[in-house]
Amino acid sequence: MNRASSRRDGLPLRRARAQRRGLLLAFAGALVPLLILLGLQYRWLSELEKSSRVARESSLGAYLSSISKDISYFYWKEGQSALALPSQAFAAEDPAAKFCRFFSRAERRFSGARPFFVASFGDDPKVSVHDSVAGKMVPAEEGPETDAILAAVIPWHLRSQSGRTFEEVDVELNDSDPRFRTMVKPVIDEESHLVGLVGFVLDQDYLKNKVLPKAVDEIVGELPDLVVTVWDRNGELILGEEQTSKPARSLYDSVSGWKLTIHSRSATPEQWARANFLFNLTLSAVLALVLLAAIAFALRTASRELHLSEMKNDFVSNVSHELRTPLSSIRVFGEFMRLDRVSDPAKVREYGEYIETESRRLTQLIDNILDFSRIESGGKVYHFEECDLVEVVTEALKTFEIRLRQKGFRLYFDGPEEELPPVAVDPGALAQAICNLIDNAVKYSNGAREIQVAVGRTDGHAEIAVTDHGIGISRDQQKRIFDRFHRVSTGLVHDVKGAGLGLSIVQHIVQAHGGKISVRSELGRGSTFTVHLPFTPSAPVEPSAPEEKS
Numbered sequence: 058m059n060r061a062s063s064r065r066d067g068l069p070l071r072r073a074r075a076q077r078r079g080l081l082l083a084f085a086g087a088l089v090p091l092l093i094l095l096g097l098q099y100r101w102l103s104e105l106e107k108s109s110r111v112a113r114e115s116s117l118g119a120y121l122s123s124i125s126k127d128i129s130y131f132y133w134k135e136g137q138s139a140l141a142l143p144s145q146a147f148a149a150e151d152p153a154a155k156f157c158r159f160f161s162r163a164e165r166r167f168s169g170a171r172p173f174f175v176a177s178f179g180d181d182p183k184v185s186v187h188d189s190v191a192g193k194m195v196p197a198e199e200g201p202e203t204d205a206i207l208a209a210v211i212p213w214h215l216r217s218q219s220g221r222t223f224e225e226v227d228v229e230l231n232d233s234d235p236r237f238r239t240m241v242k243p244v245i246d247e248e249s250h251l252v253g254l255v256g257f258v259l260d261q262d263y264l265k266n267k268v269l270p271k272a273v274d275e276i277v278g279e280l281p282d283l284v285v286t287v288w289d290r291n292g293e294l295i296l297g298e299e300q301t302s303k304p305a306r307s308l309y310d311s312v313s314g315w316k317l318t319i320h321s322r323s324a325t326p327e328q329w330a331r332a333n334f335l336f337n338l339t340l341s342a343v344l345a346l347v348l349l350a351a352i353a354f355a356l357r358t359a360s361r362e363l364h365l366s367e368m369k370n371d372f373v374s375n376v377s378h379e380l381r382t383p384l385s386s387i388r389v390f391g392e393f394m395r396l397d398r399v400s401d402p403a404k405v406r407e408y409g410e411y412i413e414t415e416s417r418r419l420t421q422l423i424d425n426i427l428d429f430s431r432i433e434s435g436g437k438v439y440h441f442e443e444c445d446l447v448e449v450v451t452e453a454l455k456t457f458e459i460r461l462r463q464k465g466f467r468l469y470f471d472g473p474e475e476e477l478p479p480v481a482v483d484p485g486a487l488a489q490a491i492c493n494l495i496d497n498a499v500k501y502s503n504g505a506r507e508i509q510v511a512v513g514r515t516d517g518h519a520e521i522a523v524t525d526h527g528i529g530i531s532r533d534q535q536k537r538i539f540d541r542f543h544r545v546s547t548g549l550v551h552d553v554k555g556a557g558l559g560l561s562i563v564q565h566i567v568q569a570h571g572g573k574i575s576v577r578s579e580l581g582r583g584s585t586f587t588v589h590l591p592f593t594p595s596a597p598v599e600p601s602a603p604e605e606k607s
């Protein structure tokens with residue numbers, strides 16, 4: 058490699074490295090904040106996991122509170138209307154008849170009471186209960202139920218005896234006997250004295266079978282994932298099914314005194330919070346990856362564009378150089394002949410051959426450039442005809458005869474063992490492909506002046522192989538030499554000029570014939586390029602748009 062060329066080649070290489078470094082820096086610049094963001098996101102999500110577990114528990118607890126509130130509200134509302142006994146009833150001549158009429162009306166509206174009772178706090182205090190079968194008030198009989206009624210009545214009776222006045226008193230629950238809970242409403246007369254008390258004992262069956270299921274259904278009926286289970290004070294199951302897992306929340310209902318528990322069928326609050334955490338984390342990671350991929354893609358495209366523009370610059374300088382060399386040879390030999398400097402007929406023939414080979418080289422180069430532009434614009438057209446492949450190859454080789462002889466190359470041609478069937482090819486295009494391969498074999502021969510061209514067949518394919526013993530191509534470069542403008546930029550190749558188009562055109566031509574091209578090569582030992590063409594014309598492979606890889 059001479060000094061000038063090493064200086065020329067060093068500059069773009071340095072520039073390319075600097076550009077690549079710039080792109081890597083840009084990538085790192087995007088990567089670092091993204092990683093920091095991901096780290097922060099991880100911390101926030103971990104904290105969120107803890108608080109969302111608590112939030113989930115409280116939201117489950119809120120369902121239970123709503124159920125309990127629904128039950129309380131039901132009894133409070135029903136109690137309000139069922140126990141709205143006017144105070145005049147206590148002053149009536151026949152209070153029992155008044156009470157009876159009132160309770161029969163109340164009972165018709167509200168069947169959650171068992172039974173209604175009334176206590177009058179006058180001179181002759183007494184407690185009567187409503188016998189719904191007989192339809193009359195009867196004195197309270199001894200028994201646990203009456204004990205519970207008395208437990209609710211006595212505190213109010215004591216208060217009535219204190220002589221103090223009362224404002225309107227609301228319906229209230231008395232649970233001093235957990236087996237017989239009562240709803241009571243103190244009755245205040247017009248002079249604000251406590252004259253009596255009306256109430257009822259809560260019907261537990263009604264509560265269990267009507268009020269509780271309705272409240273549960275109203276609150277969690279449309280949330281099939283949530284299960285509410287209810288237990289009484291003795292641990293007997295009231296509603297729902299036996300649970301093996303620990304409930305998420307539990308609550309004692311004030312009206313019934315029962316224990317309400319809730320849990321989710323699909324996940325405990327911990328699992329729920331964990332699943333949310335993992336989902337959010339995965340989402341963040343996926344988004345970060347997509348972002349990174351987009352950045353990498355954008356940078357890669359930028360890098361490709363840089364590389365492409367670099368290659369185009371090289372292309373212009375290489376083509377100019379390639380054009381200049383044959384043109385100056387032609388000019389010099391032409392001058393010699395015009396000035397009659399050569400009289401020896403052998404010399405005249407020799408110079409004429411030089412002019413011919415140089416102009417052939419020029420034609421080949423210009424053909425390549427024109428073809429490349431047609432391929433790029435999609436305007437390259439092929440004219441297929443049935444041809445004898447050996448004939449096409451030998452015709453192409455003839456055009457190289459003088460050039461090879463002048464350069465001291467020996468060309469060996471191996472024909473097929475038996476005659477090949479005709480192949481549908483575009484003879485001009487195929488000859489151009491073979492010329493490009495032989496041209497490369499000459500250019501990259503590195504002094505090994507032997508080239509073999511073989512035509513043969515394997516498994517339904519015709520093969521044309523061009524072998525040289527030149528500089529060879531490394532394995533990683535073998536994949537890229539078919540890309541447009543790509544030139545191997547290491548080793549001896551620096552000394553050889555070229556436009557980087559030859560092989561990409563060969564590949565396009567071969568693919569348009571429904572075939573393929575392969576290369577076998579070893580650094581320092583030479584290369585074999587083989588064109589495989591199908592005998593039976595099949596649909597040609599749509600030639601891949603030439604693409605350069607950076």
Ligand code: ADP
Binds near residue numbers: 493501544550561
């Ligand atoms: P050009 O020869 O004009 O550079 P090509 O497309 O024909 O462009 O070849 C691309 C690159 O492949 C060449 O620059 C060279 O590095 C490598 N190459 C092609 N043919 C050979 C060969 N026979 N031996 C070694 N290297 C080769």
